[in-house]
Amino acid sequence: MLRAAIATSPDGADDERSLIALAAIGDRAASRALYDKHAARVHRLAYRVCGDPDLAEDLTQEVFVKVFRSLGQFRGESAFSTWVHRIAVTVSLNAMRKVKRLREREADLDEAHQHEFEPDAIDPDLRARLAAAIEALPDSVRIALVMHAIEGYTHAEIGQALGIAEGTSKAKVFDARARLRKALGDFQEEQ
Amino acid sequence: MDDKRLDEILSDAVRTYRSPPDAPLDAIWSRVEAEAFEVQPAKRAPGWRVFAGAIAATLLFGVLIGRATAGHDVASPLAATVSRTPARLASNSTGDAYQQQTQEFLGRTAVLLAALPSNGRPGTNDEKLTQQARQLLGTTRLLLDSPVGHEQRMRDLLEDLELVLAQVARLQPQRPGEALTLINEALEERDVVPRIRSAVADLSIGDH
Numbered sequence: 001m002l003r004a005a006i007a008t009s010p011d012g013a014d015d016e017r018s019l020i021a022l023a024a025i026g027d028r029a030a031s032r033a034l035y036d037k038h039a040a041r042v043h044r045l046a047y048r049v050c051g052d053p054d055l056a057e058d059l060t061q062e063v064f065v066k067v068f069r070s071l072g073q074f075r076g077e078s079a080f081s082t083w084v085h086r087i088a089v090t091v092s093l094n095a096m097r098k099v100k101r102l103r104e105r106e107a108d109l110d111e112a113h114q115h116e117f118e119p120d121a122i123d124p125d126l127r128a129r130l131a132a133a134i135e136a137l138p139d140s141v142r143i144a145l146v147m148h149a150i151e152g153y154t155h156a157e158i159g160q161a162l163g164i165a166e167g168t169s170k171a172k173v174f175d176a177r178a179r180l181r182k183a184l185g186d187f188q189e190e191q
Numbered sequence: 192m193d194d195k196r197l198d199e200i201l202s203d204a205v206r207t208y209r210s211p212p213d214a215p216l217d218a219i220w221s222r223v224e225a226e227a228f229e230v231q232p233a234k235r236a237p238g239w240r241v242f243a244g245a246i247a248a249t250l251l252f253g254v255l256i257g258r259a260t261a262g263h264d265v266a267s268p269l270a271a272t273v274s275r276t277p278a279r280l281a282s283n284s285t286g287d288a289y290q291q292q293t294q295e296f297l298g299r300t301a302v303l304l305a306a307l308p309s310n311g312r313p314g315t316n317d318e319k320l321t322q323q324a325r326q327l328l329g330t331t332r333l334l335l336d337s338p339v340g341h342e343q344r345m346r347d348l349l350e351d352l353e354l355v356l357a358q359v360a361r362l363q364p365q366r367p368g369e370a371l372t373l374i375n376e377a378l379e380e381r382d383v384v385p386r387i388r389s390a391v392a393d394l395s396i397g398d399h
Contacts, residue, residue, distance in 0.1 A: 028224065028228065047211040061223050086373075138346070185192050
């Protein structure tokens with residue numbers, strides 16, 4: 001009955017609320033529908049944060065295991081996507097701490113060189129410098145920058161995901177940009 | 192480098208910085224399904240809590256002894272101490288005052304973390320906890336901007352505490368469940384409590 005209502009509801013938000021209600025009582029199809037809707041974006045964010053395809057898959061898995069295990073506690077006070085991304089950020093940051101403790105990661109400079117040279121494109125060396133500079137940012141600053149400048153999250157979304165005020169998110173991105181300008185300031189570009 | 196050029200580079204980074212590969216979403220789903228929908232055994236209370244309690248008690252004892260032997264300046268808040276004791280700072284180093292305040296801050300934070308409810312149910316002191324977390328969050332940010340925050344290991348710890356305290360400060364007293372689970376996991380996974388202990392030990396060595 002509920003599933004039929006979901007299928008015919010014209011309102012997307014209502015659809016999602018119904019899916020959440022079904023998933024909370026263990027309905028696999030509803031859970032899969034929620035997963036299909038949000039997994040790609042969670043995976044993108046996880047990959048941007050960790051830069052490792054296997055780890056990004058593991059993180060995406062961990063995020064959704066947590067989501068479905070704690071779905072009964074989701075009260076709908078924030079958007080479901082916000083709640084999912086809050087978990088994604090926490091899981092990703094925690095994982096990166098572990099990874100950093102296990103091995104001193106090399107900045108993934110090679111990746112910046114994988115993109116073929118295109119006329120009028122950014123100098124590959126500058127891309128490499130940018131990647132290294134982003135990597136060197138403190139975690140909370142880096143994730144705010146990646147979410148805002150690269151993944152296009154709003155400051156309100158970042159604030160909710162990181163548990164900070166919207167203004168603090170803006171300040172962190174401002175701080176990140178200042179550090180990047182400083183780190184890239186001496187780069188001599190070919191004219 | 193100006194803002195306009197940085198914007199151009201960041202626009203390029205949308206496409207080139209760790210450009211995500213296609214995710215094998217079906218395969219990931221199979222693993223999620225296998226793990227998320229299996230029957231969960233009853234979870235034990237996290238072991239760090241007992242540990243945190245012991246540390247909190249030790250730190251409190253230390254702080255009380257310190258107060259008894261060092262006079263009133265020790266108990267004053269960070270800003271007040273820095274502004275009210277110029278003579279002392281001149282004769283000692285500025286770093287000593289910050290270190291003392293950092294030690295006290297870490298003690299208070301350990302006490303707060305030990306007091307967090309472990310079962311996800313509302314506790315009687317939850318509102319007080321969120322209020323204390325807000326105060327400690329302010330101190331964390333002051334310390335991050337102080338000379339204490341220049342030392343990388345301490346900065347990492349303070350940034351972790353900033354995130355955890357922000358989460359505690361946003362706890363809804365009537366419904367702390369999911370948020371508390373995340374906080375407890377973050378504390379465990381980031382080894383926050385052992386790192387507090389180690390930082391306090393380092394600061395104590397610096398005192399002598």
